[in-house]
Amino acid sequence: MAWIKNIARSYLEKRRAAKELYGTQHELEVLRRRVSEVYKKPHSEQVKDTHIKTFNELSKSYKKKLKSDTNYPLPTPLNNKFLEDIEAIQILSISDCRKFVDLALDIQNEKVKLYGPQINSFYTPMYAEGSLSLIEVSCLLILFFGTCGVYHLFVR
Numbered sequence: 001m002a003w004i005k006n007i008a009r010s011y012l013e014k015r016r017a018a019k020e021l022y023g024t025q026h027e028l029e030v031l032r033r034r035v036s037e038v039y040k041k042p043h044s045e046q047v048k049d050t051h052i053k054t055f056n057e058l059s060k061s062y063k064k065k066l067k068s069d070t071n072y073p074l075p076t077p078l079n080n081k082f083l084e085d086i087e088a089i090q091i092l093s094i095s096d097c098r099k100f101v102d103l104a105l106d107i108q109n110e111k112v113k114l115y116g117p118q119i120n121s122f123y124t125p126m127y128a129e130g131s132l133s134l135i136e137v138s139c140l141l142i143l144f145f146g147t148c149g150v151y152h153l154f155v156r
Contacts, residue, residue, distance in 0.1 A: 021072065021112055028105045035101055039094045048094055055097040059086060062104060072111045082107050 038051055063086050066079065073079065082103070089100050 017071075017115070021108070021116055025105070025108045025112060028101060028108055032098070032101045032105060035094065035097050039098060051094060051097060052091055055091045055100055059089065059091060059100055062086065066107065072115050074107070074110060074114070078110060082110075 035051075038048070063083065066074075066083060066086070074082065085103055086100075089096060089103065091097060091100060
């Protein structure tokens with residue numbers, strides 16, 4: 001019984017990790033598309049200022065997160081390089097917002113390269129939040145057929 005708990009705990013941890021890594025990557029790709037739309041279409045200065053202010057706050061929080069990331073840390077030289085790149089970006093226009101999103105996506109891609117191969121089968125995309133992964137389906141089938149087999153053994 002303890003080994004089942006260990007398997008379930010391990011599965012849930014890997015599922016959470018996959019959701020964090022691949023989910024963040026997906027969110028950044030969506031954000032990149034939105035910034036590109038804002039960049040291409042003419043908008044009022046108020047809308048652009050709102051986006052710039054939001055991205056300034058986002059860059060500060062992302063820098064803090066990168067400094068204190070204990071779950072998925074990058075190697076120190078690479079982490080320092082990315083921190084310098086983030087500090088070098090002064091977000092004053094929408095094109096600077098695009099540069100920041102591209103840099104954040106590069107950082108996330110590096111994390112996926114380091115930590116992703118062990119957990120990529122545990123990720124379900126955000127737009128299919130309710131769907132089941134292949135591992136979940138096979139576990140449910142085994143559980144179902146196992147229960148049916150036990151039922152038929154004791155009932156007959």
